[in-house]
Amino acid sequence: MKKVLRILGLLLAGVVFLGACAATFVQVRGIPSYDKPQMAAQKIVATPTRIAHGQKIVNAMCVDCHRNPATGALSGKQLTELPPEFGKLYAANITQDQQHGIGRWTDEELVALLRTGIGRDGRYRVVMPNFRHMSDEDVASVIAYLHSTDRQVQPDPTPTHEQEPSFLAKALTNTVMKPLPMPDGAVVAPAPTDAVAYGRYLVVGRYKCYDCHSQDHQTNNHLEPEKSAGYLGGGIDFVTTDGSLIKSRNLTMDAETGLGDWTEAQFVQAVRYGQSPHGPLRTPMPKFTLMDETEARAIYAYLRTVPVLRNATPEDGAAAVATR
Ligand code: HEC
Ligand code: HEC
Structure with missing residues (x-):
């Protein structure tokens, strides 16, 4: 009996130790980075139709997180609608600013981020939704709009706030929340008549x-x-x-x-x-x-x-x- 108890005790100690190791790993590793998707260079042509369509999508899908309510620019803000157990997370500056916005991102880097969640530096952009099923034409329109002369995307030198993820958020990004692979082929939207x-x-x-x-x-x-x-x-x-x-x-x-x-x-x-x-x-x-x-x-x-x-x-x- 004593021996059994001793073995059980050792096993329990082992489990606690492994748990502590995993916790330390998550805490130190933080939000993980990945290899950037391999993509050919591409240049998205900004037609007036695309810019107008991109504006419609961005105003529905991006501004609630990225728009600074004080200035109206897409220079980022804290995501207060997330329950506090995820920590303090901030959407990035996505204006055309060279240093603090997306001024230096290439079109393929923007496509890769929107599709997979992986940034140009390889860091996984947690909480930023991925748009894997968005059509290629819609993605091109979003990017054409981000490069347009519209007021809310003009360069704004506000630095993106550093993320303050909770332990839970870090643990999730090391386990269940992961970037997605690039779509296998072209993504085309069905006709509105269907x-x-x-x-x-x-x-x-x-x-x-x-x-x-x-x-x-x-x-x-x-x-x-x-x-x-x-x-x-x-x-x-x-x-x-x-x-x-x-x-x-x-x-x-x-x-x-x-x-x-x-x-x-x-x-x-x-x-x-x-x-x-x-x-x-x-x-x-x-x-x-x-x-x-x-x-x-x-x-x-x-x-x-x-x-x-x-x-x-x-x-x-x-x-x-x-x-x-
Ligand atoms: C960012 C999260 C989010 C997205 C994206 C979103 N919704 Fe909602 N939606 C909500 C929340 C939260 C509520 C509840 C609002 C409330 O209770 O006042 C809601 C409420 C609704 C309601 C009201 C339902 C009712 O019973 O009163 C409808 C309809 C709705 N959404 C449709 C949609 C449709 C269609 C889309 C996509 C085109 C969509 N939502 C996208 C978060 C979202
Ligand atoms: C739920 C909130 C949310 C929505 C909706 C959202 N984003 Fe984001 N976005 C974020 C967060 C959070 C980050 C990451 C900030 C970080 O980790 O540094 C981010 C990062 C980015 C980045 C990378 C910028 C950088 O410097 O890291 C781009 C580009 C971007 N978002 C574009 C968009 C576009 C375009 C849309 C709409 C199609 C959109 N986002 C919708 C929250 C959001």
Whole structure:
């Protein structure tokens, strides 16, 4: 008996020791770096169509994190909507400034970052969403806009704040949160006339609704978005502007806890103007003011084909929560 206990004790000590080693490793290693994707040089041609389209995507998908509210420039800010357990994280300066912005990044370095999350120095840009399923044309438009003469991307010498990730954030980037491989071939968006396919593209590729509207950032599957746990059923915690904790909502067609009892017009109104039947939608739900009617309707058509999930959030009221 004594011997067994002694062996168990030694084993336990071993486990504790290994755990401590792993913790030290994570703490010292911090957020890891990777080899930069090998890419041929490319020069994105900035046509007026691309710049206008890029402006629409950037205003929906990038400004909430990258825009300094005091100056209106995309010079970065602290991401206060993330729950505090991730530490203090800051979006970078992405204006054209040579030293503090992206003035020296080549087009292929920008493509690599948007697709994989790996920066030109190899460091993994944690929290910066990856746009693996965005079409090549949309990515080119985003980059054309970042290089445009629009006011919010002009050089601004504000240095990017150094990241202060928590131990949890570092541990996650050493385990589950990883850069993605480059897409295998060309990424082409379906035609808007095929509403369901186009809607799926908007939800997974251009606007990444699934990223916020599934169960948990940690179980989202960015290679195959539909395999994310609780796909589009909502439930991720965010901190809204007044500091209160809110959850993303269920976008599947469940009548009580999702959008099953909404009309298409109510949906379009909520997404384009931030007005839901319950009232104004709070941050970090993006403002999709430049989204056109065809896009909003295509998303609705696609959502009607997504497997229905029952997932109540406090706004659904006590009855829906109780019957869960
Ligand atoms: C959820 C917040 C968030 C969103 C949305 C977001 N970013 Fe970022 N972005 C970040 C963070 C955080 C970093 C990394 C800062 C770091 O680690 O130094 C970053 C880094 C970058 C960088 C690298 C700059 C550098 O010097 O490291 C570029 C370029 C960039 N983002 C462009 C974009 C574009 C374009 C979009 C929209 C298509 C976008 N981001 C959307 C948070 C975000
Ligand atoms: C950055 C995270 C984020 C992204 C990206 C995002 N949402 Fe949201 N969304 C939220 C949050 C958080 C709420 C809850 C807001 C509230 O309770 O006021 C919300 C609420 C909604 C609602 C209201 C639902 C209800 O029951 O009231 C709709 C509809 C919606 N989002 C649709 C979309 C669509 C469509 C997209 C993609 C085009 C999208 N969202 C992208 C975070 C996000």
